[in-house]
Amino acid sequence: MKKVDLQQKVVTRNDEIAAYNRKRFDKLGAYVINMVSSPGSGKTSLIEATVEALKDEAKVFVITGDLMTDNDAKRVGRHGVEVAQVTTGDACHLDANMIAEKLAAWKSQRCDLLFIENVGNLVCPASFDLGEDIKVLLISVTEGDDKPLKYPPMVRASSALVISKTDLLPYIDSNPQVIESNARRIRPDMEVFKVSCKTGEGIDRWIDWLRSQLEMKRQIQNKS
């Protein structure tokens, strides 16, 4: 019982800081995506493809999270956008305070789109709000079609699902329709995309949807 109480306290404290982050994000004008997946599902590759597509029309920032190494930050940084690295040591997820610390160090007064690339983990990041607008979940076709059913809390927490590495479909036993329908059994209203960052297949639809999300956020902010 005590354990549950303490865990609840940690999450409550996290939510307070996330609310603070959310206000800061709104002030910057940023639409914020918390990107979550298993290790190696292709979060960094999708962020790289997105940065390339949008960097001339939107100011994009990226925060990458990892237990160790700044490999992802270096990869994304090559595309000429601002990148900050959070190294968590042995922590299995990013928390709102890690993001708040990065925000405090920012000099920029404007940002249209902020990607937060979470630690590769299909369980723990589901419980920690970072102040984002939405969580986007990646599942690669190599991971097995039943993954949404095996990790329901993460599916429930995510507004969109990107089924990645579709270029490998000819070589494996996977049906992305099954991944999609399994995800919709947990969360029927999910936006679902099927992409290959290698061939570029499906990236256009993802980018168009992102543009519409950015526009929607802009309109909401202009009204308020």
Add this chain to the structure above:
Amino acid sequence: MKKVDLQQKVVTRNDEIAAYNRKRFDKLGAYVINMVSSPGSGKTSLIEATVEALKDEAKVFVITGDLMTDNDAKRVGRHGVEVAQVTTGDACHLDANMIAEKLAAWKSQRCDLLFIENVGNLVCPASFDLGEDIKVLLISVTEGDDKPLKYPPMVRASSALVISKTDLLPYIDSNPQVIESNARRIRPDMEVFKVSCKTGEGIDRWIDWLRSQLEMKRQIQNKS
């Protein structure tokens, strides 16, 4: 500080139960493998291939862990071995107590090899001893060659590394030698295997090594 203390207490309590499990395993004569990986790296497929290869010469048991579904238990059960399922709900790893509960329900008095298939998570299971002889880590070639460097605690905790899905190498940018050398930078003494459960490549060497491990455990037990 309080958080760290409580986490330490949880791990200490877990270690006490793990020591109890270890005694029970020794009594059963079981060599116990705690199998860890990202979601979808192929733990269940490797267990299925191993069960098929060894079931006529060894009594094999399997415990599968998942947040939700008993898909893996059903898959393994088809191979005619005893399987127990632990459904963790929202817990990101198996703990020693979950295994102790399954052990208490067992009627069998003998077991040569017990596989415990952990929750797919490359972070949290590293901290929880279940009473196993060794942890075996799977990394599939689709996950990216830098994974050992990004998740060092799990590499450090594992005695053997199985690089899986090598049949996909012609279609992706991956070099299993790099995965291996990255793992050895963290833990130089690792046993490393490269396998494809689809083509059977590398399975023989893995089975031979397992046989030698079982034999070693038998000799140690006969002496004591």
